[in-house]
Amino acid sequence: MEKHDENLEYHAETQTLVGQKKRELVDTETGEVIHVDQITKRVYGTKNFWKMYLMDFLTVLGIIDNKQLDVFIYIAENTNQSNNLFIGTYRSISKDVGVGVSTVTRIMKKLQESNFIKKKQNGVYIVNPNIMMKGNDTKRQILLSYYEEDKPLNSIDILRGKQKALPEQETTKNESKKLGLETKNND
Secondary structure, eight states, rough: OOOOOTTTTTTTTTTTTEEEEEEEEEETTTEEEEEEEEEEEEEOOOOOOOOHHHHHHHHHHTTTSSSHHHHHOOOOOOOOOOOOOEEOOOHHHHHTTOOOOHHHHHHHHHHHHHEEEEEETEEEEEEOOSSSOOOHHHHHHHHHHHHHSSSSHHHHHHOOOOOOOOOOOOOOOOHHHTTTTTOOOOO
């Protein structure tokens, strides 16, 4: 059993132990005693990652065809790391990968049925963060909530959260001209 250090304080909101204590170190070459502050930080609650072997994973999905594999790799390589969104129409994927639209249609259907991707709107898919993502557990939880939503995504909502609208401000005639907002008066 691990010995409990009295100098450590637990912070529940961040699941960390933080502590500080004075230490004396002895330089083995000179015998000099050096006084230092030791700061300790231990983080708990982060999960280990899973390692998947791509070919075995794809075999389980039933993706053995090389052309379908090319489409899958294209999606994996072109998924935005910050929000797990993949943007691409069947036609654009077909053109970029060099396969037929019917191949893209088949693999996209398989990936949706296997819960790897979810269509948010035409040409916009979110990759399941439980299967593939870059980041920590907190980010995974946030992305998972977006993945499980059934409404279409607004990329600004996903990146920055909902923002309050700026208050209406009066614009002078000169400012309107500069902004190209001048309207004709029909009086």
